[in-house]
Amino acid sequence: MFYIHNTVCISPQISFPDTDLDQLIICKDNKLYAKEVSYTDIPPAILRRMGKAVRLGVAASNPLFKLYDKLDGIIIGTSNGGMEDCIKFLNQIMHYEEGVLTPTNFVQSTPNAIASQLGFLSKNKGYNITHVHRGFAFENALLDAAMLLVSYPDNNYLLGGLDEISTYNFNIDYLCGYVKKETISNDDLYSGTTDGSIAGEGVAMFMVNNNSDGAVSKFRALQMLHTTDEKKLLTAFKTFLSNNLPQNETIDLFLSGENGDARYTKFYESAESILNKDTAAARFKHMSGEFRTASAFALWISNYIIKNQHIPPHMLKNAVKIKDINNIVIYNNYQGFQHSFMLLSKN
Amino acid sequence: MGTQELKQDLKEKIIEFLNLIDVKPEDIKDDQPLFGEGLGLDSIDSIELIVLLDRFYGIKIKDPKEGRKILVDINTMVGFIEKNRTL
Numbered sequence: 001m002f003y004i005h006n007t008v009c010i011s012p013q014i015s016f017p018d019t020d021l022d023q024l025i026i027c028k029d030n031k032l033y034a035k036e037v038s039y040t041d042i043p044p045a046i047l048r049r050m051g052k053a054v055r056l057g058v059a060a061s062n063p064l065f066k067l068y069d070k071l072d073g074i075i076i077g078t079s080n081g082g083m084e085d086c087i088k089f090l091n092q093i094m095h096y097e098e099g100v101l102t103p104t105n106f107v108q109s110t111p112n113a114i115a116s117q118l119g120f121l122s123k124n125k126g127y128n129i130t131h132v133h134r135g136f137a138f139e140n141a142l143l144d145a146a147m148l149l150v151s152y153p154d155n156n157y158l159l160g161g162l163d164e165i166s167t168y169n170f171n172i173d174y175l176c177g178y179v180k181k182e183t184i185s186n187d188d189l190y191s192g193t194t195d196g197s198i199a200g201e202g203v204a205m206f207m208v209n210n211n212s213d214g215a216v217s218k219f220r221a222l223q224m225l226h227t228t229d230e231k232k233l234l235t236a237f238k239t240f241l242s243n244n245l246p247q248n249e250t251i252d253l254f255l256s257g258e259n260g261d262a263r264y265t266k267f268y269e270s271a272e273s274i275l276n277k278d279t280a281a282a283r284f285k286h287m288s289g290e291f292r293t294a295s296a297f298a299l300w301i302s303n304y305i306i307k308n309q310h311i312p313p314h315m316l317k318n319a320v321k322i323k324d325i326n327n328i329v330i331y332n333n334y335q336g337f338q339h340s341f342m343l344l345s346k347n
Numbered sequence: 348m349g350t351q352e353l354k355q356d357l358k359e360k361i362i363e364f365l366n367l368i369d370v371k372p373e374d375i376k377d378d379q380p381l382f383g384e385g386l387g388l389d390s391i392d393s394i395e396l397i398v399l400l401d402r403f404y405g406i407k408i409k410d411p412k413e414g415r416k417i418l419v420d421i422n423t424m425v426g427f428i429e430k431n432r433t434l
Contacts (some may be wrong), residue, residue, distance in 0.1 A: 045387060048366040100407075102364075102398045104391060 001146040001222065002208045003215035003347060006067055008060040009300040010034050011202035013287050016060065021304065021312040024287065028185050031165055032200040032289035042121070049104050050117070051082035053164040053203075057114040058121060060205045061158060065122045068207060072155035073127030073148065074115050076162070077141030079134050079292035081111030083166035114162065127157075135334020137161065138293040139224050142342075145208055146222070153210045161296025162203035165289075170199050178290070178335065180260070187314070189260040189286040197259035200289015204300035212347055216307045219299075220244060221343040228337050230270040237271045237331065240341045245327065251279045252325045253305065255298055256317065257332030259285040264336045271331045280322050282315040295332045295340055302328045306346045353425050364399050365392055377421045385420070393418055400424075405433030 012032035014020040027033070034056055039047050041062040047055060057076070065071065080086075086109035092101050107113065112130040119128045127148065131140035138161030145159045173179045180196035189198060212218070221244035225236045245251065254275050258268045272281060288297040305311050309325055330342040348356065358372035365388065379385045382393070396418050400406040406428065408414045417427045 044368060045389065048368050049391075096402070100398045100401045102395050104395060107391075 001219050002149045002210055003212050004217045004219055004299075004303055004344075005207045005209065005211075005215050006064055007204065007206050007216075007300055007303050008063055009202065009204040009297065010037055010056050010060050011204075011288055011297055012200060015300075019304070021287070021301070022314075024187055024312075024314045026185055026187055027198070027289075028183065030179055030183055030198045031170065032186060032198060032287075033165060034202045046117075046121070049108055051085040051108050051113075051164070052201075053078065053080075053082045053162055054108055054114050054117055056164070056203045057160065057162050057205075058117055060162075060203045061118050061122070061160065064158060064205055064207050068156055070156055071122065071124050071126065071158060072152065073129075073157045074118050074122075074124060075127070075129055075131070075141045075145050075148075075157055075159050076112075076115040076118075077131045077133075077138035077160070077293050077296065078111050078114060078162050079132055079137040080163050080166065080169055081130075081132070082109040082113060083164060083169050085109035087166060087168040118158070135292050135338035136224050136340065137163075138296040138299075139222060139340045142219070142222055142299075143224075146219070149208070149210050156207060156209045158205060159208050160203060160205040161293035161299075163201055163291045163293045165199050165201045165291070173199065178261070184260075186286045186289070190258060190283065192260055193262050195261055195263055197261045197285065197290040200285070200291045200294060202288055202291070202294075202297050204296040206299070206303075215347040217303050218345045218347050219342070220345055221341070223341045225339045225341075226337055227339065230266050233267055233339055234270045234274070236339070237341060238274060240343075241274075241329070244343050245329075249327055251275060251327050251329045252322050253302075253311065253328045254279050254281045255302055255328055255330045256281060256283050257285060257294065257298060257330070258283045258317075259290045261290075264333060267333050267336065267339065268331065278320060278322070280311065280320040281317040282311055283317055284315060286314070292334060295330065295342070298330045298332055299342060299344065302330055302342075302344045306344065350425060350429065353428060354421055357421060357425060357428070360399055360403060361396070365395055375421060377425075380420055381418055381424075396424075400428070403434065404428050404431075406431050
């Protein structure tokens with residue numbers, strides 16, 4: 001589909017500007033907050049109006065803008081955008097009875113505020129779009145990039161996925177049972193048998209194009225599926241692999257979006273059931289937490305693993321030792337009904 | 348509330364309302380221009396300041412020309428607040 005070159009990820013782990021993923025950052029309150037970074041590249045007058053999602057998105061994109069003279073578009077996946085500011089604005093409407101309202105919270109809180117700020121700051125007047133399809137927000141951004149690169153094969157695109165934890169969405173997710181009632185540590189995420197996960201946030205940005213020269217990896221396939229039936233999921237996964245992975249190739253690593261929610265383990269076990277004994281299995285949600293664009297973090301860490309040929313030990317689910325990591329399959333699901341498969345290969 | 352107390356209160360509110368990162372009340376001089384080269388505020392901030400006056404001091408500014416005379420610096424704002432506040 002396309003090649004992935006440079007990437008930046010700002011996450012709850014040590015991922016930017018330095019990267020040390022072997023050391024797991026621990027959270028003990030069911031919230032994995034992305035670590036704020038230095039914002040020296042953002043003019044202070046603009047920075048002070050930015051919500052967390054916007055400033056993280058800009059901070060992660062700035063280093064990539066500097067590497068590319070020619071950028072043809074900005075494609076962002078974010079389900080919620082700057083939800084914290086959005087709720088501030090909505091609360092103002094209630095509190096002041098639809099009277100005089102301040103514009104900044106509203107202007108900065110729409111999901112497309114991130115891509116538009118990136119366009120303004122990089123002076124990029126090209127394609128600029130934001131995909132907001134809940135648990136498929138990043139997947140739709142990926143699909144968009146892939147289709148654009150068919151139509152415009154010489155183009156470069158900035159592709160990204162991000163979301164923030166807001167008080168509002170955390171409380172709603174908690175009340176709906178998507179966050180664990182009991183407080184756990186993220187290094188203990190997979191051992192429980194209760195419903196719910198831990199909340200997370202982060203941003204992952206990718207420079208993508210059709211040029212294999214210097215690329216780290218090749219993004220080969222993507223499939224999205226809506227189902228609550230693990231049998232349908234299994235059938236779709238088998239079809240995905242048979243359609244996209246040649247018979248002479250193997251999956252070296254299966255990266256699972258398992259999130260500690262007992263209700264959804266069956267989907268991951270179903271997908272894992274068809275892997276052969278030589279496939280390593282790893283998980284990432286204890287690093288990122290659960291959020292609607294967590295698959296962007298999964299793609300970023302897969303790219304990291306391919307580039308470094310190293311899997312942080314705390315990610316591994318089984319004891320399979322692999323020499324070369326050439327093919328990684330990512331399977332993620334959001335709330336048990338939005339499933340996605342991705343195939344990434346070493347360039 | 349005395350004039351000095353009001354100035355301190357207004358500076359604190361401006362910093363909080365406009366999210367002026369790394370600015371403290373003592374950094375804002377009473378006669379320092381709020382816009383342009385002074386505190387560096389812009390047109391969106393002027394709307395925020397008008398909302399601030401309404402919410403915290405009960406002052407409604409409907410005429411933009413009036414706003415330009417009031418939102419010059421802390422002295423002009425405090426002078427206007429002292430004469431017109433309803434809260």
